[in-house]
Amino acid sequence: MGGSNGSHCSFVLLAEFHIFEGAQLKYQFPQPLGVDESILAMSMLPDGAEAQLDDWTIFFLNQTPFNTISPVLALDTPETQSIDLPGNDDERGKKRELLCVLNLVRTKHDKTLDRGAKVMALAICTRHPYIQIFKPLLLMALDDYFSNPSQDCLARLFDAVNAIDLSGAPTLSRSEKLIMRSSERKDIFVEKFANLPSQPAAPHHGSRMVQHKSTPSTDSHSSFEDGLLMRSKDRDKPPERSGPSSNGSHGQPGSYSPSDSSFSLGGSAVWVGDESGLDLAGGESSSTTSSSYTKDTTITATSRKRRSTGASSSSSHLLSHFKPSAPPQPFPDHARSNPVKDTHFYHTTVAYKDHHLPIKMPLGTFPEEVGDYSLITLVKVFSSYQQVTGPLHPHLHTNGAQTHPIIILFNALVTGKRIIFLGHKRPAGEVSNFVLAACALGSGCGAVLRGFIERAFPYANLRNRDDWESVPAYIAGVTNPIFESSKAWDLLLDISTGNVSVAKEIHTNWPVGISIQISAPLITRSGTLKTEASVGSEEEIARIAKEGSKSDFAFKDNNADRIFIDDIRAAIDDHFGEGLVRMRFTEYVMRFVRLASRYEEEATGSTKVGFPSSPFSESPGHLPQLGSGLSFNDEASCWRELVANGHRIEAWRKTNSYQYLVADYGKHQANAAIKGFDLVHQLMRFRHAKNMTDSEALTIMRALADNVGSYEQVVELLASLPHGNGLLFLAFGLLHPRELVREATVDIFDQLRTFPVGVLFLQALNQFQRYAYVRQAHAKERKHLEQQGGPGNGPSDSTQGQQGRLHSNSVVSDRSNPTY
Incomplete structure (x- = not known):
């Protein structure tokens, strides 16, 4: 993020419409851009501007030779280097950095003028994609110019924008941005704001629980993969719940309750002693961890009062015996008790004349998304x-x-x-x-x-x-x-x-x-997968287009796209927000890339944008090999999708977008925190596999437990989780019949618990899964202490019986538990 080094605003422009000369660029501050002034003026004063009192337009500079700036003074200083486009060093190093121009047009009616109105436009050129934060400044500056037209107004605007201090804004990695965008919690990554005293505190709301609204369909807010493989036939049928109902009575007095204090971090607990829910700092419910957590992961508690989870719990004596498998990272105690207003933004102010305007800089913005789009x-x-x-x-x-x-x-x-x-x-x-x-x-x-x-x-x-x-x-x-x-x-x-x-x-x-040339024919197990290379002359193309579905070249029925659009429309009809829709489109494009990787592998024998496709395999005398690539429930559905998408994939492979991805994928693999296996494939297996062997479940869990330890690895895992489900599918490992799988799952969750963001994901699990984790983690620690000759005081027979009953009931009640 830019600091207070003068890099927020490069130029300020002012244009006005002259009755005889048309659109004119009147001022360029602090120096001329070197671009055709008439082009700039027409871009700032669009057609029909006089019919609008106010209008905002956006255009870019440094795209083409026509609009590339060439000012008298050099701008290639360290402060004006390009923003962090993914993989931009090699491909864009020879290009000037793209400048975003935010332009405000205003029409001021005046009967004394010849045209009855004065039309002016004020614009700033910036390198930041979140240009919307500068709108209040432009509004005040243009008012200032109307009342006192002089270049001094442009200078004040230039200085005010560049005086905005964003140096303290946290810089998030790609994985952290993905986590932040999928979460509605206003304290996500609050630990990154711990040393920022200027951030205002959020008001305390006591123990009020915020609960997502119910929706008549799980499809409308499930992820893209859920829409493909778990689609409900009846949209009006309410979804089945995997957790206990809100009027259940599993928290009976005298039942065994693991220590909540031993699972607390910065005031937020993974488990609450009375098993009735969570009390989070700032009053946020764990059900708000994601904008689209499905109903079976939402903690419903409308009739219960929340009990606070202080470190003085009656069971806190267990803390001395229970230690996490990895030491917790330093985390200030006050961070969660006094969070910022909303950690999705960096809050600051800017002074313009006698006014102090609030600025909310979004922290999860990528360079390819500019402004307030919808x-x-x-x-x-x-x-x-x-x-x-x-x-x-x-x-x-x-x-x-x-x-x-x-x-x-x-x-x-x-x-x-x-x-x-x-x-x-x-x-x-x-x-x-x-x-x-x-x-x-x-x-x-x-x-x-x-x-x-x-x-x-x-x-x-x-x-x-x-x-x-x-x-x-x-x-x-x-x-x-x-x-x-x-x-x-x-x-x-x-x-x-x-x-x-x-x-x-x-x-x-x-x-x-x-012009299509494929290096290898697409021969499948069931026949030839026809692509553009099999199509001949333009006359044949026209004939095929007319014949439509009667031809082998017919546009195959792409159920994946149809289901995706139906889910998006249902989410909009059910009034879900822009954040959810954006995450769904992100998942859609991610899946398109993985499908293109599979297609490329089948077409050319290798792929440059993904892992090679292979199933899980094991043989006597050899270690099991994890699968990779995009997996399907059956081969027939795989080839149907490849055929339906073959033409657009072939066309995409000839674009700059594909070349950028090849470079970005290579850099991502080199810098990935979790290396050696396809992380997304393993998570999708837990989510969609119809029949998973115990060996595969154990191999996946063990690989995750052995490779997720550092903070970078934790956030990479959390960013790769299915949107809207969080740790739900991994938590099924806690209920697996094999003890080794359960132990590996506990090891993974222990690593997550050492970081604040991992605690938030653990809090979002349903009651059965949280209880299973806490119970097994305590059992694991007691076993470890016994082996080391420690106290070894295990639970009583009655407690073991209660735990056994809970485990059994959890498996039975969780209807979404997949078959391994």
């Missing part, structure tokens, strides 16, 4: 496949004529098509937001792919048409309907009507199979 709005506007017109193309229509417009848009983004968002008589800022949302959609909200922002033109016009149309695979937002009649686009989306148009010349511009 995927929910994007999905709502383009919601029906019946509004899609134009010919079918295998790169775009992965589900034939019924392909959803959002899937068509995603396919166009990843396959490098030219895309235009049209908003006739709509504010230019509205069109800009759709372009930014599309970039986030293609990149998996910045967490998976990149290369979209560098070819995005959120507001484009006739004046700079040669500029943006010269960029291959541009993503442009326009307000002039003249672009609809041009032939310079492959996909046009009208934000006013929701209509999506595929260019009539799409097959001419993107002939399928003409």
